Amino acid sequence: MHDLINDLAKVVSGEFSFTLVGNYSSKISGRVRHLSYATTDYDALDKFEGIDKAQVLRTFLPLSHRRSSRVDSKVQHDLLPTFMRLRVLSLAPYQNVVQLHDSIGRLKHLRYLDLTATPLKKLPEFVCSLYNLQTLLLDSCMCLVELPNSIGNLKNLLFLRLHWTAIQSLPESIVNLSNLHTLVLSECKNLTELPTNMGKLTKLERLTDFFVGKQGGSGIEELGKLKNLQGELRIWNLQNVFLSQDGETAKLLDKQRVKELELSWAGDTEDSQHERRVLEKLKPHKDVKRLSIIGFGGTRFPDWMGSSSFTKIVFLKLKGCKYCASLPPLGQLVSLKELRLEAFDLIDVVCPELFGNGDSKIRILSFEDMKEWREWNSDGVTFPLLQLLQIRRCPELRGALPGHLPALEELCIDRCPLLMTSLPRAPTIRQMELFDTSRSVQQTKYESGMLSLMVQKFHSQNSPLQGIEHIGVSTTLGKIEVHCCDSLKLFQPKSFPNLEIVENCYIYLLFC
Template structure:
């Protein structure tokens, strides 16, 4: 059965007219005249795609990169006809057209993604490292390889050859459609193998370059391979075996990429040092307890990943000899002893899990690295500092400020220290560069935030994640001009979020003119068990505390008047509150300025009595396990409502645009109070029945 035929069996075909509409909308053609002029030849493309949505989208990506003229489209159509004659059906013809338009390096990157098993998540940070290690990424003047590799990643997404995960804000995760993956495997079938490697016994492997081993066996046994055949460049394990025979490190001497993660491999043989071509070594989630000193012989090694190695507590002194190393990743690996001299590794761009310590002037092995060892790492792009409670104050405040490539910074205090004052001083000295885009703060236990928090030096910040903060308040970040994503988690000391979060206080004349969180699109707040009050301006706190009586709306309008000029969250798209059981009310102004709000999700906000007066919320409202919720009202633009675990929800109305209602099985009895009214309203407004579905717990 051909690829195209498989697809036809799984999805309905579009009509030609619908397919043409999908084609020009996927290309963002807005001019009515242009759409009309290209319609006839566009319909030819749709027919060549067999009216299959994936093929149409892929074809649209090719057409979008060309001049929007009939002659140009005819040239492409002639290539399409040629490719179709070589391939089996319309789908492969469309995919081949898009593949053939790729630059050579992007072709290599696209085909490499097929090494992931079906439906496997492809992480941006992982796949770009693999491309670099394989030599697919072009070196450009004044640009890091990692930046170029990310451009490749987003280009493949733009061309619809990779599918981003919509749950990921910045497309940091994607998948390869199974048809695209099969297409890529067809092209590279002689070079790539995915499956149980023992099935290759007796097979000529001279053309084999990349292997993904899928095995549930306790021990991985390799087939007999002579030196002439052993030209494999990449070796992955999936569903890793408990052990791997040592011959792996002797047979594949041309390896560039070796990934043994998710296996219980406990030791690495000394002769790994013979793999002199190795550029990437990934032992994530393995049981290794040490690395041999011979690792220092891997002079070409660029990426060493040792994340989540629970029994690995030290690094060999030969680490300081890996002069080509670009990435060292030690996340959640409890490293106690490290070699002196990491500062010698001039090409480091990515260091994750850097264990901070006081360092040592004498010993070759020390208990953590001093922050000063990073001073010479001028190419750093991503940096995670852990165990910051052990850090001593630096001699300068510019240690990070001069890192012009630094895009992401993670500052983590792993345990509590009584020396709060030193912690605050160290944090004050870690001033990020102005080009920083992502900032994680984890476990900070000081009483005050550094003076640079919320200042102009953070003007490029796009992502902020705050987790397990010990402070009673949140930092003043409401005026960061480019902040798009904010997540706050596990800040147990916070009971009240107020104007200080926005960055202004009552009576501040400047604040009356500001836009709070001007570009924020996603706001996620989780696991805040003691959080009770939420306001953006001081006037709101009194109203929230007093509750809403019969005169509530009039009082709210009067009290809110002084802040009428303040704009709040004008670009917010998604708001999620999860595990905030004491929160009494949503901010009053939330429903006034959030014109882009499409997704509101409330989980275990048990003290919340009502969700109402959100006239701008336009698409999806999810409410799950909110036991105290009694009322939903005045939500005129919500088109989909999902409710589960709300035993006291007795009043629901004002959902004029509702199209779909999803109810948990536990809502059957209580929903009788209001489902009939919603049905009648929907019938009156839209002339049809409301779609009501039942949700079943997994």
Template sequence: MADAILYGVAQSIIERLGSSTIQQIGSIWGVKDELEKMNRTVSTIRAVLHDAEEQQVESHQVKDWLLKLRDAVFDADDLLSEFSTHVLQQKEMDSDKMPNKVSTLFSSSNQFAFGLKMAPKIKAMRKRLDDIAKDRKNFQLTLEDRPLETRVLTRGRDQTHSFVRKEEVIGREEDKKAIIDLLLDFDMEENVSFISIVGMGGLGKTTLVQYVYNDEEVTAYFDLKMWVCVSDVFDVKAIVEKIIESATKKKPQNLEMDQLQDVLRKNLNQKKYLLVMDDVWNEDEERWCSLRTLLLDGSKGSKVLITTRTKLVADITSTVSPYFLEGLAENQSWSLFKQMTLGKKQEIDNPNLEAIGMDIVEKCRGVPLAIKIIGRVLYFKKTEAEWLHIKNNELTNVTQLRDGIIPVLKWSYNHLPSHLKCCFAYCSLFPKNYLIDKFTLIQLWVAQGFIQSSEENLQLEDVANEYFMDLHWRSFFQEAVEDQGRNMCFKMHDLIHDLAQSISRIECTLVDSKAKNVNEKVRHLSFPFCHSSFFKENLTLLVKANKIRTFILTSNPHLNSFAEASYKQSVDDDDFISFASVYLPSMEGRVEKSTLKTLILTFKYLRVFDLHGLQMEAVPKFVGKMMHLRYLDLSYNYFEFLPGSITRLVNLQTLKLIHCQKLRELPKDIQKLVRLKHLHINGCKKLTHMSCGLGQLTCLQTLSLFVVRKDLEGSSKHYGELDELKKLNELRGKIEIKNLAWVKDATSKSKAANLKEKQHLSELELVWNPDDNVGIEADHDDEGLLDGLQPHQSLKLLRVEGYRGVRFSSWLSSLTNLVKLRVENCKKCQHLPPLCQLQSLEELHVRKMDGLEYISDQDIIASSGSSSTKIFPSLRVLFLEDCPNLKEWWRRDIVDNGDVATTSTSTSSSHQYQQQILLPYFPRLAALIIQDCSKLTCMPLFPNLYRFSLRNASWKPSQQTMAMTMNTDIESLPEEWPQNLISLERLDIWACPRLTSLFRFMHLPSLKNLTIARCELVDQLSDDTECHLRKSTCLQTLVFTGISKLESLPTYLQHVTNFGSTI
């Protein structure tokens, strides 16, 4: 990792030295020449890093030189960071003292004080770097002054071939079948289709494709088969030569590119061919297109099968969805292991040896190459002691053998551009199997200075996100879970984690709780354990590593996951109390204040300091001395206030205070944190107000909570009001605005918040706290307030709670990108604005709306802007709860075009009814939950429903949804339901007092789960239709609950043979 980190830090130094501020200071201090010399020296050092990194593998002298250089470059970076910090602090002091006068930063007294202290340090640092740079000549290092990220390593990998013995392939039958199905698919639109198989190194992509390539059915289907190994050098001419050689069995001799393309096209013309391109790394789309054009002359059904480690290559090359190859199942892994360790003998006689072997296989996590490598080692070792030795030395040691898995994965790493290498290696700080949050990781990368951008208008976080996605595409991250596009959590495969640790070496250390030593040169520390006593007992040990830049706690994955969950959605106090009682005590006591003081004063170069979950009741004031700090996590602690000294952290970018349940207020001078970008305060339930001056933090991107002070009479001098949001137009992600009922001058203040200009916000929660009405003005203009809080139309999620107006703002209908809408506890609201225009809406939740009579008061067809009866084309989840006066979806009784009609009280056949009436319908609705809506009588149709839950509600909405008319007191399922609900898999029926028959429920063709609750007459179920139930479909689970009279199940259920359970 040395080349990547040193290159990044060196680049950072060069950028700092070139800044106008540093140059101005240099002139004043009389060290301008020294700074310019330092710039030239660092530029020279940067230029030889490429060669030095390669030579250190064979030369201990070069390795020692790189270690000396590493320390010097880090120290130089710290020195320049100190300069920048003093400048920022001085500016803040001057702005406080003389807001209307010119800054005194460069006054004579300041010149003398700063110059006297810093000039000697600059000269000494410049000389130190010069001396190290001169030593490079001893090693004849080659100057190569170009960015590492443009450099492609060309160390070759062994050429692959198309042959594999069937007995060598274990556990890939399903994968083989899936790929063969793709190859033999004749109905693809293109004549020539391009299919990618994506997976990390060692998964067996090549072996699988060899298996497919030699399948008899595949061979019979294609007129021509070709195999080429592309590897890392994507030379179009060389690849074309390989394809021709594979097709003709003759190597083309001395042909120019034009001649080669002619030969290739003639060989492919009107032939249904299969071309395997194994091990493709090229990410240059233009190069790919220049080759692809030459491959399009095959007849319909031709396929090009590509194997790659990166999703990015698949995105560039594939015309169909890539096939992502996973690891082997446990039993398949065990079979492969036995094959490699035992040869023809397939069983292990020694049970102890078998147990050790299974533990080793588990460590391999289904990666065939790892299993093979270890199996080959164990083949020559027969005793328990030998196997235990290999097991206990872990896979890192085993797989560093010649041609092992780590060299293969390291080869993958070598292909990373330099800006990704340090980002990837930094991930070694997280324990294995740790669920890492993408946003957190991005903030850590930025804090360490790993992220650079030459574009002034591009946020570093956006660049870091691209870095992350690049690593994900290259299969370095896996098991990614995305939260509706808002965030992503992921893990690293154990072997990928081993790779990261082998690369990071002394840079990053996961501290063992039983450790007796910590390398003094380490720069990043992680503590994956819960013993707070460790810090006191090993203080002497820790303080020796006094130049660390990262101190993070990775001991409690529960806190990690709960923090992210609380950010994505509201977490109740009860949930947190329950959570804390179980998990927070696992920290085993508080860290003593004296220990914290020692750590803070010792680790003065920290960029990242994580103290979450330590049960601190007070934050030490000494934290203000950590001038280099960029990231501070104080989440899940018990303090009520933050020390004023925290505002001296002028470099701070991220401040996390998640679920600090007792925190009452933020620092009064928060505006001094001029570089603050992320303020995480979600879950701070006792926060009473926002600090005045918050609006000056124009770099702020994350502000998860904004609290309006509950005081209409008091002075606002020290309390931030809504207009603090006016200039915060870089906000993104989620913001919750609380206590809106207490906003003074509601209309003007809400407009001043300027939410309409915050185009990066994706989630907005507006909360009125309707239960807290004491002291609130009766004539408070809630409707004007809501009108003024109009967000940008790019908003994805909106929640409105406790709103006290009668009507909703019309801007709600203009949020065309809205994906999720929650409206709750708005007791006076009688209807919502037209929502049919929200074509992207996927979820709609309406709860506790006492005054709501109609979802819309307009013609449901006219308001959708379409003559079609299809409405809400994207809606998948609809939740209606506790709306006691909700009558219908739309207000009008009859739309005068024959498309819509209200409930009829007469009974008629389904055929006659559908001839007369066609109700609007939700084309994609999958889940419908209706609870405590007793007056609801008319709803649109939902033909593709998967889940339907009805609780304490009239049956009328369900009847009407099926385009049916029946008596209100339903006794059995309407006969039209089975033909209308063909996709329904789950049905919950609650509190339907006259329901007696379940017969037609058995005919819902896709129904798997049926729950009947509080339906007291269900014990009278009839058995007279038993013969028809012998053809019942896929019901698996039947649940009866709250039915006191039910003594036994009806006899006809014995003929439903698919039951998994009956409760």
């Protein structure tokens, strides 16, 4: 059926669409409207010989998975200006397009311009005279530092993507893009604030990142005017919210279609109570599915964090909340599947109240950079669905992990020198990673076939696996990696009684 549909599409498109394979452009019809072609390392002008016959060409679209393609400069200078009816133009794969030729500014019918991953440093002003332009793609233009001041002239622009650019600021005129539907600013590391009056973009449905201005830029109240936002939203620089009641003006509680929300503070706080009040006012809609709170400077989380009304949250990340001495009770988040806790400086005990009593539905659980964490008390809590457990850089953690993890598939313990007294019973374990430890695994039995085992920076004459009985009844271990360990004694034959085949074995900087 797929082949029949494909054949039908070719018949319907007929002579109006042409895909250039190799150098057969001489076969092109003068009636062709849509041209696509496979790029090579270097696309010379003669590759397109005869294409100038297609005076009604609407689409010029290179197709490539290459990252280092180059194009003859004459394609920009001489060929493209002949297609005055062009609607769709892409120069996306070309790594030598460091600037656009003035002739591009004469393509007045252009609707779609894709410059993704080109090394442009500056978008020329003449692009802003392309009044019919609806889509402008600049993703991964890592050298691009600014947009033209007149970009607000593009009244018909619907989609503007600036993901992973070096943009330092946006022109004030951007708020005049009254029809803008999508503005992607993710991974713009140099951007710290947005122009004033961003709330004028009332048709905006997708805004990935909002930067709260300190004095001159957009205040958080501008978010409240953007009533149609949906999808993902990251709010940066919340330390610039000077009045706690201003947090309520963002109207996050009304943004039902925002499903992924990240709230982020930067720098040290001077008033932890103020930050808590701000977060209290930033309560999201109950339909949010993914929530991250980064750099929060309060001493405790607001009450809404553990509210049973958030029945759809599946992902929660709390990071860099270094003044919090307690974690919020999350047992009422009935849909929570992934929990990540990072960089809590004052937490010394993880209590059962974090997960609630009974069976937790969490599938992925990660702890990182918990400097003072000493004890994990899991009394009364079970993790029947937990598949991935990561504990990284928790130097004071000791004692035992939860005793039975029946669904666990992957376990990573990284730089937790006091923890390795016992590991959980995990009949479905497939991958184990032990990094930078000096203690051995004790009294642990694995009954399933493990596919991957990695041991790195083990500093002891004993094996880290000496207490493990029967790593797998399987006769095959997919991969063993040993990095920077003091002795080959870490692998004792009794730990692998059935092992016949190791498919991949890597040993790096072993000090025998």
